[in-house]
Amino acid sequence: MIAIGDKLPEHTFMLATAEGPKPISTAEVFAGKTVALFAVPGAFTPTCSAKHLPSFTAHEAALNTAGVDTIACTSVNDPFVLAAWAKDQSVSDKILMLSDGNGGFAQAIGLQMDGSKFGMGLRSRRYAMLVRNGVVEQVNVEEGGEYRVSSAEYLLAQLK
Numbered sequence: 001m002i003a004i005g006d007k008l009p010e011h012t013f014m015l016a017t018a019e020g021p022k023p024i025s026t027a028e029v030f031a032g033k034t035v036a037l038f039a040v041p042g043a044f045t046p047t048c049s050a051k052h053l054p055s056f057t058a059h060e061a062a063l064n065t066a067g068v069d070t071i072a073c074t075s076v077n078d079p080f081v082l083a084a085w086a087k088d089q090s091v092s093d094k095i096l097m098l099s100d101g102n103g104g105f106a107q108a109i110g111l112q113m114d115g116s117k118f119g120m121g122l123r124s125r126r127y128a129m130l131v132r133n134g135v136v137e138q139v140n141v142e143e144g145g146e147y148r149v150s151s152a153e154y155l156l157a158q159l160k
Helices: 026-030 046-058 060-065 079-088 104-108 152-159
Strands: 012-017 020-025 034-040 070-075 096-099 112-114 122-124 127-132 135-141
Touching: 012 026, 012 079, 020 026, 034 046, 034 152, 046 060, 046 070, 046 079, 046 152, 060 152, 070 122, 079 096, 104 112, 104 122, 127 152, 135 152
Parallel strands: 034 070, 070 096
Antiparallel strands: 012 020, 012 096, 034 127, 112 122, 127 135
16 A cells, blocks of 8 residues: 555546546656645545535645645546536536546555445545655545545645
């Protein structure tokens, strides 16, 4: 499992754009920036929609004031689903929605989970991390079924 001090692996996410899906690399997202990255098990799922994504949307200004350049959300969903979820949640361009459609990033950082018993297949565990120039400075991984340490509020408290 990824840990503080580790460099993120090279990976290509997909990003929904007006012209269609566009590949975006970890280098493009993280190089030279401070990024608050959080992962959800699935777009439109109850906790993800009611609490997790909204916590980062609500605390965007505070995160930026604390030195975060980019807020990014990743999920093992396709870019079209993430774009629809962002629209549904009124995210606009506040949060970069990174599709990890095949779960390769979640697997590469050791945070893949098996949601088969819920009909979801392989997904990402719920987490939040602070990444500076591609290196993990904070990583907060939830235990199964929990939502506490991956919230924007928890990450903000670590930045103070």
